Amino acid sequence: MYSVLMRWFGTTDRAIRRFLITAMALGFVCLLAAGIAATWAMTRTVAHTESVKHTYEVELAIARASNATEQAEASRRGYMLTANPLALANYQKAAKALPGLIDSVARLTRDNPVQQVDIAELRRLNMDLQQRRAATNALVSGGRRQMAIDTFAQESGAQRIADMRTLAARMAGEERRLMAVRDADLDASLRAFYVILAIAGILLVLVGVATLLTLLRYTQDLDRSRAAIQDFAESLEELVAERTADLTRANDEIQRFAYIVSHDLRAPLVNVMGFTAELDTATGALAELIDRAEERAPDIVTEEARLAAREDLPEAIGFIRTSTEKMDRLINAILKLSREGRRVLAPERIDMAVVIDGIIATLRHVIDERGATIVIEGDVPAIVSDRLAIEQILSNLIENAVKYLQPGRPGRIVVRGQRSGPRVSLEVEDNGRGIAPSDHARVFDLFRRAGNQDQPGEGIGLAHVRALAYRLGGTIDVRSELGVGTTFRLSLPATLTEVQEQR
Amino acid sequence: MNDHRSVTIVMIEDDEGHARLIEKNIRRAGILNDIRHFTDGTTALDYLYNHQDGPALNGPALILLDLNLPDMSGTDILARIKAEGGPLKRTPVVVLTTTDDKVEIQRCYDLGCNVYITKPVNYESFAQAIRQLGLFLSVIQVPAIEGDA
Numbered sequence: 125m126y127s128v129l130m131r132w133f134g135t136t137d138r139a140i141r142r143f144l145i146t147a148m149a150l151g152f153v154c155l156l157a158a159g160i161a162a163t164w165a166m167t168r169t170v171a172h173t174e175s176v177k178h179t180y181e182v183e184l185a186i187a188r189a190s191n192a193t194e195q196a197e198a199s200r201r202g203y204m205l206t207a208n209p210l211a212l213a214n215y216q217k218a219a220k221a222l223p224g225l226i227d228s229v230a231r232l233t234r235d236n237p238v239q240q241v242d243i244a245e246l247r248r249l250n251m252d253l254q255q256r257r258a259a260t261n262a263l264v265s266g267g268r269r270q271m272a273i274d275t276f277a278q279e280s281g282a283q284r285i286a287d288m289r290t291l292a293a294r295m296a297g298e299e300r301r302l303m304a305v306r307d308a309d310l311d312a313s314l315r316a317f318y319v320i321l322a323i324a325g326i327l328l329v330l331v332g333v334a335t336l337l338t339l340l341r342y343t344q345d346l347d348r349s350r351a352a353i354q355d356f357a358e359s360l361e362e363l364v365a366e367r368t369a370d371l372t373r374a375n376d377e378i379q380r381f382a383y384i385v386s387h388d389l390r391a392p393l394v395n396v397m398g399f400t401a402e403l404d405t406a407t408g409a410l411a412e413l414i415d416r417a418e419e420r421a422p423d424i425v426t427e428e429a430r431l432a433a434r435e436d437l438p439e440a441i442g443f444i445r446t447s448t449e450k451m452d453r454l455i456n457a458i459l460k461l462s463r464e465g466r467r468v469l470a471p472e473r474i475d476m477a478v479v480i481d482g483i484i485a486t487l488r489h490v491i492d493e494r495g496a497t498i499v500i501e502g503d504v505p506a507i508v509s510d511r512l513a514i515e516q517i518l519s520n521l522i523e524n525a526v527k528y529l530q531p532g533r534p535g536r537i538v539v540r541g542q543r544s545g546p547r548v549s550l551e552v553e554d555n556g557r558g559i560a561p562s563d564h565a566r567v568f569d570l571f572r573r574a575g576n577q578d579q580p581g582e583g584i585g586l587a588h589v590r591a592l593a594y595r596l597g598g599t600i601d602v603r604s605e606l607g608v609g610t611t612f613r614l615s616l617p618a619t620l621t622e623v624q625e626q627r
Numbered sequence: 628m629n630d631h632r633s634v635t636i637v638m639i640e641d642d643e644g645h646a647r648l649i650e651k652n653i654r655r656a657g658i659l660n661d662i663r664h665f666t667d668g669t670t671a672l673d674y675l676y677n678h679q680d681g682p683a684l685n686g687p688a689l690i691l692l693d694l695n696l697p698d699m700s701g702t703d704i705l706a707r708i709k710a711e712g713g714p715l716k717r718t719p720v721v722v723l724t725t726t727d728d729k730v731e732i733q734r735c736y737d738l739g740c741n742v743y744i745t746k747p748v749n750y751e752s753f754a755q756a757i758r759q760l761g762l763f764l765s766v767i768q769v770p771a772i773e774g775d776a
Contacts, residue, residue, distance in 0.1 A: 387695070387725055390746075391695070391725055391746075392642075392644075394642075394725065394746045394747075394753070395642065397753075399644065399648070401751070402651070452749075
């Protein structure tokens, strides 16, 4: 049955919940049924007790009535034999009480037509007897006792008394029968009660067992899934540790790579630059020679030679120079980043307001020159982190904000900070020229810049900022609308705990 | 000038271009001392310690040392030259390299390097540095002779 139920309800959590609720409802219904049955049985028992009492009352009343009849008859006979007025008084007392007694029987058995018929008969017999008794008593009182005795002998009074006795017995029997019927009734209802109780009990037990089994199974399932989750969590931790190790290794690799590459790229660059300078010097000498030749023997100077010495060579050398210089800057940027990545972080408590004030003071001349204002909004919470890294991040962000203003609009830069749980978020908001949505991710890439390239720079700052933010266990993102303004949001752990071991 | 000539300049530099530029600028600075150029550490060390004209056996020298060499690290050579009790301990060593890493520079000074010059990409600075080397060369003259005497 259990498995059938299980199949019916299914085994998912929801199904189990549904099953449990159904089982509980069923249990309550059983209890309710048992309660109703008990109440019903109790009512029945009370009613039965009432009827038993009633039966005894009826029997008592019948007995009283019979008794009174017998008493009346006995005192009448006594009077007849003795003419004693005391016997007459006894008779009259009994005779007087008799109708009332019969009435009380009639009252008690009002609802029973069989008894009513018998009572009517009783009344009739009683009346008859009454009349005859009254007659004989009158004769005795009149002194004609013998006549009374003769009349009594004729009237077959004994037969009547016997009839009355039979009648009373029948009435008592009727009551007994009724009581037997009621007893049977009670027995039946008690049996029904027990049956209901038994069914409810069995159902309760079944529901209980099913619920228990379900709960056990559910608990087992829970245990199993908890164990599975535990296993999963553990393996996840291992996985994360593994991945982190991989990442660290990859990162180290990149750092080393960047370092070596930038170094080795520099060596040939020194040559290019050096020999370009040599070329430049040689070009100077050549140009001078051309000048002198033009002066003294113009015929030997060809147009080509003149152009080469005065225009082509200086131009070529100029391009080589600017390109080499740019390449040097780029290589230096990579070097700087890789060096930054190898620096050991030293967490300390940093009063952000002081740091920001310091940065603003450093940039003061640029800020004034560009007519911008910087506001620190509210209290910037202090954090525990690497001071140099924080300073570099914020000074890069603020410098950018000052640098990329919207022409024709006075710059307004807001710096604010807020602590939320274990992290602190720092925001640098400006009303500058903004960054197009397509460039939001790009601006963080090395050597990538957005918008008009009208400001000096190599596209290193934000890459550096992001690398630093990552190293401090933080993130950085940008919200910006072109022509409206930009907000850089830095989220950092309030306390930098894990200082990564650097080689 | 005669005194100058007695100091041999030993240049250990694997990049021919750099070597040429260094030499040119030394000459331009008016220094006429002999310049012996080696492109790897092994032959340079062999010359320094074993050659009969080498500084270990004969005469004062100035060593120009590049840190990136194909066969060994320049710092190893520096450590060996400046080792306690070695014959070349007092020989001035000028480290000339592209590295401007502070840690690296510090390490070289710790090992006993006398001057550290970063090869800047900016040629003017480079030429300037080399010319200053000429001045330096005239200053070291006296102790070199004393060591020799």
